[in-house]
Amino acid sequence: MKLDVDADELAACVSCGLCLPHCPTYRVTGDESASPRGRIAAMRAIEADDRPLEGAFTEFMDLCVQCRGCETACPSSVPFGRLMEGSRHTLTESTRYQPWLTRAAYRSLRHHRLLLLGSSLLALAQRARLVPRRFGLPALPVRRTPLKASGDDVWLFTGCVMDAWLRPTHANTLRVIEATGAGVALPDDPGCCGALQAHAGLMHQARDLAERTMRAFPGEAPILVNSAGCGAQLKDYGHLLDTPEATAFGARVLDVHEWLAPRIATVPAPRGNHRRVALQDPCHLRHVQRAHLPVRTVLAPFVDVIELDDEGLCCGAGGAYSAQHPEMATAIRDRKVAAIARTGAKVVASANPGCALWLRDAGLDVRHPLDLVAEAMDGR
Amino acid sequence: MSSTEALVADLSRMLSPDRVRAEPLELALYGRDASVMEGQAAAVCFPLTTAEVQAAVKVARAHNRPIVPRGSGTGLAGGSVPVGERPPLVIVTTKMDRILKVDPERRVAWVEPGVLNLDLSHRIAHLGLHFAPDPSSQQSCSIGGNVANNSGGPHCLAYGVTSAHVLAVEVVLPDGEVTVLGSEDPDAEPTGYDLRGAFVGSEGTMGIATKIAVRLTPNPPAVITLLADYASVEDAAATVTEIIAAGIVPAALEMMDALITRAVEEYVHAGFPMDAAAVLLVEVDGLPEGTDAAANAVTRIALDNGAGNVRRAVDPAERALLWKGRKSAFGAIARIAPNYYLHDTVVPRTKLVEVLTKVYEIAARHDLTMMNVFHAGDGNLHPLIVFDRRDEGIMDRVWQAGTEIIEACVAAGGVLSGEHGIGLEKRDYMHLIFSPDDLDAQARLRAAFDPDEACNPMKVLPAGARCGDLQAVPAGAWI
Secondary structure (H helix, E strand, O other): OOOOOOHHHHHOOOOOOOOHHHOHHHHHHOOHHHOHHHHHHHHHHHHHHOOOOOOHHHHHHHOOOOOOHHHHHOOOOOOHHHHHHHHHHHHHHHOOOOOHHHHHHHHHOOOHHHHHHHHHHHHHHHHOOOOOHHHOOOOOOOOOOOOOOOOOOEEEEOOOHHHHHOHHHHHHHHHHHHHOOOOEEOOOOOOOOOHHHHHOOOHHHHHHHHHHHHHHOOOOOOEEEOOHHHHHHHHOHHHHHOOHHHHHHHHHEEEHHHHHHHHHHHOOOOOOOOOEEEEEOOHHHHHHOOOOHHHHHHHOOOOEEEEOOOOOOOOOOOOOHHHHOHHHHHHHHHHHHHHHHHHOOOEEEEOOHHHHHHHHOOOOEEEOHHHHHHHHHOOO | OOHHHHHHHHHHHHOOHHHEEOOHHHHHHOOOOOOOOEOOOOEEEOOOOHHHHHHHHHHHHHOOOOEEEEOOOOOOOOOOOOOOOOOOEEEEOOOOOOEEEEEOOOOEEEEOOOOEHHHHHHHOHHHOEEOOOOOOOOOOOEHHHHHHHOOOOOOHHHHOOHHHHEEEEEEEOOOOOEEEEEOOOOOOOOOOOOHHHHHOOOOOOOOEEEEEEEEOEEOOOEEEEEEEEEOOHHHHHHHHHHHHHOOOOOOEEEEEEHHHHHHHHHHHOOOOOOOOOEEEEEEEEEOHHHHHHHHHHHHHHHHHOOOOEEEEOOOHHHHHHHHHHHHOOOHHHHHOOOEEEEOEOEOOHHHHHHHHHHHHHHHHHOOOEEEEEEEHHHOEOOEEEEEOOOOOOHHHHHHHHHHHHHHHHHHOOOEOEOOOOOOOOOHHHHHHOOOHHHHHHHHHHHHHHOOOOOEOOOOOOOOOOOOOOOOOOOOOOEO
């Protein structure tokens, strides 16, 4: 069976095993099938020996968090994320992988007003204690304060779930950007970046959403993103759609910290003692966008950043992963929680909403870096 | 019930069903390590304790199945590739990954075999200690695998290979009995024969290590790392010879040729010169004054021998980046071609230039791409033939060139392996350096532990090593 992957990219793994300790599922299991090297070997076996797609192969592919920690660990730069998305695309096309209900759930993310309404209803249900705690949902807001545009120097990408659940972080992001003197434009219909769909192998949905998102951000202004997962996806539109327009769009996208880092000196910083904050690097910021260093630059005038000692190992959130594989995601998270505990810091900063919510679910006080900057600007 | 099903059923009873696997696709993932050889397992199991390893060995023996131990599968000589008269049971130690005890006073730690080499050093860093053997794969390879292969690494030039850092091993012997070889007392002389010494480097043919007492080494107070670049490999090799002749013993002394330097620089961006014919990475350590004097002496020797530039790493971050480059060398090969076949020969340092010239000649004659990265300080070469196995007929040329390289190294007074082990890949070259009597003596030692050749069969010793042995070529092994 030919998988939807590039033959040379699949051949590019020399099986040295240097990726193994950087893979969260291998760290938990010690299983070759749960390692990047093993998954690539499985893909090769499918292509070479005509083995069945359903069963073991689907399980091996499905257990991957798609953190892409293996990509920064790989001396040969094997594009593992693309191999995994391609394999999953083949699974969605040829097997019952991602059944219709899952596909419908992913599709619903594009209808922003419905999403906001659904989120508010869910929030009310939570207050009425109708939502079991084991669903692992954060406490959701019933109402959201509307955001106000302030100019057209830069766009802020507000996204789907983040806009519904974490709008105060958007408000703080606007404040910090505006403190540098820039005006921020907001999209009429923010839509969904399509990252979750692409990770699930639903490439048609992902391409659809990419085209829609591109229309929502006309002009030349930089598009700033405060969610690492969305930023990684938006930057990759050129590869996803393979058009000059998509490549040009991707080049306009910056993680908000990348844009802020050279300008942060213009934002007045408070005097006095800083609070100690453990910094968690979201995988799609560190391993995919490779833009985790600017977060440190942005935070430095406002808090004391404490580094973790786990070389950016995944926290297990993985977009929808923590809901789909709660047991594995929890085992992965245990290691992250232990690494955070070793710092002794009471507050954790994370530049990705998925990681933040998942770590909060473990009882940690997790904040977006720009929430911390905004609070420090207020002298809190 | 097939014989494999019966094996799996018995193992599942003794371990637990989720830690015994025989699904065909999963088995295929355990067919190979980081070498190019491939075999076929009957089943794979993941014990958690010594008792479970013991149980797995006994079940396999009862079912007349050979046993192949496996750690992280980063071996480069096919040591954990499952081959045998019948498909073997692979016993994987990755889930035995606890550090059991650290004694900073006596500088000893007891670890399980699945503990990763670098994880141990990270965990004891706050004590100012580390585990000295540092194979390039140290972030991934397990200490059990280090024991099996008597692994080396760049810093083994000054600190010695794994055997010098293993005090004792608890072993499940091929008959399922458990014993401890050696003593965790660092000062104890072995009583009788040093069986610990025989076991370290036995590549899984004498049993499975289930607990290991390792010696911990204090971090040196001062470390200086130098990077010298050269317009010719000969000049770099001459520098190596002169450094050692001057009586300096660097902690590490590594050479990389042009192709490999470029490949790793594309990955690490450490500032390795992209236009050098060769670079030397030299590290000296010890007390601050002596270290500085040694670094100055090395710098002078390098410049006298034609180094274009000698760069001194300014801080630990820069040093770490240079080492990351060196240790990524094998993994970076796919930037040039997707497969590699490498050797691990050791030649006298004075013959380095002569042998290297021959090695490049051999590759050119077979129209193959050759890269060299090696532990120059102890003459341990790693000639890498890089290729794409999808090219028709290329494997024959690769094997032929490989054999010629070995023959050239042996003719120069060298040996087969410095640190990667013999495994499956190099066992048929053993006769190049050992006489039939030598091989027979080694086979008798092995037979004292494993008379039935149940543990990692067909590895290390060539077919017919024992007088009267009629063992065939590895059945089912393909490349």
